[in-house]
Amino acid sequence: MPRGKSINLFLMDGDANGRMKCTLANWTGIAYKIPRTEIDKCKERDDLKQSGVYFLFGTSDQTGKPVVYIGQAGARKNGEGILNRLQEHKRNPDKDYWTEAVVFTTSNNSFGPTEISYLENRFCNLAIAAKRYEVKNGNDPTSGNITEEKESELEEFLDYAKLIMGTLGHKVFIPLTKTESSSLLTEAEKEEIGEDTIFYLSRAIKQYNITIHAQARQTAEGFVVLSGSIVSPKDDNTIQPGVKEKRKNAMVDANHILQEDVLFSSPSSAAMFVIGKSANGWTSWKTKDGKTLHDLEDKE
Numbered sequence: 001m002p003r004g005k006s007i008n009l010f011l012m013d014g015d016a017n018g019r020m021k022c023t024l025a026n027w028t029g030i031a032y033k034i035p036r037t038e039i040d041k042c043k044e045r046d047d048l049k050q051s052g053v054y055f056l057f058g059t060s061d062q063t064g065k066p067v068v069y070i071g072q073a074g075a076r077k078n079g080e081g082i083l084n085r086l087q088e089h090k091r092n093p094d095k096d097y098w099t100e101a102v103v104f105t106t107s108n109n110s111f112g113p114t115e116i117s118y119l120e121n122r123f124c125n126l127a128i129a130a131k132r133y134e135v136k137n138g139n140d141p142t143s144g145n146i147t148e149e150k151e152s153e154l155e156e157f158l159d160y161a162k163l164i165m166g167t168l169g170h171k172v173f174i175p176l177t178k179t180e181s182s183s184l185l186t187e188a189e190k191e192e193i194g195e196d197t198i199f200y201l202s203r204a205i206k207q208y209n210i211t212i213h214a215q216a217r218q219t220a221e222g223f224v225v226l227s228g229s230i231v232s233p234k235d236d237n238t239i240q241p242g243v244k245e246k247r248k249n250a251m252v253d254a255n256h257i258l259q260e261d262v263l264f265s266s267p268s269s270a271a272m273f274v275i276g277k278s279a280n281g282w283t284s285w286k287t288k289d290g291k292t293l294h295d296l297e298d299k300e
Helices: 036-042 081-091 113-130 148-167 187-193 241-249 267-275 293-299
Strands: 007-011 020-024 029-035 052-059 066-073 098-106 198-205 210-218 223-225 262-264
Touching: 007 148, 020 148, 029 036, 029 148, 036 081, 036 098, 052 081, 052 113, 066 081, 066 113, 081 098, 113 148, 198 267, 210 267, 223 267, 241 262, 241 267, 262 267
Parallel strands: none
Antiparallel strands: 007 020, 020 029, 029 098, 052 066, 052 098, 198 210, 210 223, 223 262
16 A cells, blocks of 8 residues: 655745745655746745756646646856746746746755756656646757666656645646556556446437547546547537537547547536537446446445
């Protein structure tokens, strides 16, 4: 069984919307969550003048989806490593999308160029694999050359950083489903996670001469329609505006196949997304043996 963790979260300004400092027992790392508007308040913090890795979080104006830029900052001669880099980004008109930064550094200033390059590379690849955020990095950061001992040490740092990042409200490293597959679940994956957690929806759309087939999973966050599902090419005005917007922005290929996992707050909104019409998700989604969500709820 996983052991519990005790995280120390300090509201630096006494405000839940202000700057935060986050630490863990027996961990040399330090994390900061800093609103863009509060960057200048950090000028006196020596640990933000060290080397480290930072994340710039915002929302895309085009798609409304969350975006992130991941970078590294080495300590400079003027001693303003991370802080100076954040101030540069704040002045950069090409990075006007971000509203807050999350920073990882250490209490003992132990990060050198090799360490921050490795962490930037791993953080970037983890974020891309999770497919939660649009990663704004133009190039794949280099991982550098490190020893196996150093790699083990940095991977442990990563594990703590991922935990803290989720605690700070950004699930940038957490896939929508337990599997990181970008297609429908395989038989082996179904067996691993339990067949009863997978739901199916099939519907003939005579108007377009196609039959839609979709798979979904219930998670702690809601209902996830899985990549690889076939969705209706058109929708009507019986579906909710939010569902219509998700259909508009979802990645769907020319064969109407969904190219990404999509999270919904309810089974009904997920069903409407797939069918393109008003639907009751509690009866539309069924397990492999034909039980509806409504049947399962009644059983419980």
